[in-house]
Amino acid sequence: IDEIVQVTNDDAGTTARRLAKEEGILAGISSGAATRAALQVARRPENAGKVIVVILPDTGERYLSTWLFQDLYQTAPGLP
Incomplete structure (x- = not known):
């Protein structure tokens, strides 16, 4: 290991949501x-x-039913 990079929970969640939305x-x-x-x-x-x-x-x-993706999941077309 060369380095440890610290990331906040908020930044991790924001990036996970971007991965879902954009990629x-x-x-x-x-x-x-x-x-x-x-x-x-x-x-x-x-x-x-x-x-x-x-x-x-x-x-x-x-995480679909948690704060991370709840609003994305609810607005996705074709999902129950």
């Missing part, structure tokens, strides 16, 4: 945190032009 990836909070950290690392000048890889450690399925 169609149903990711959980841990995946949102991992993605947020990868984005922070990718924005550094020394990483310009480099490929940054992130592993998404969880799915958003168990």
Whole structure:
């Protein structure tokens, strides 16, 4: 491990929601945190032009009825 990047719960949740809305990836909070950290690392000048890889450690399925995706789930067309 070279570095630990801290991410707040709010930032992790916001990023997980962006993954769902913008990329169609149903990711959980841990995946949102991992993605947020990868984005922070990718924005550094020394990483310009480099490929940054992130592993998404969880799915958003168990979060569908929570604050994370509740409003997205309720407004999605064709869902009960």
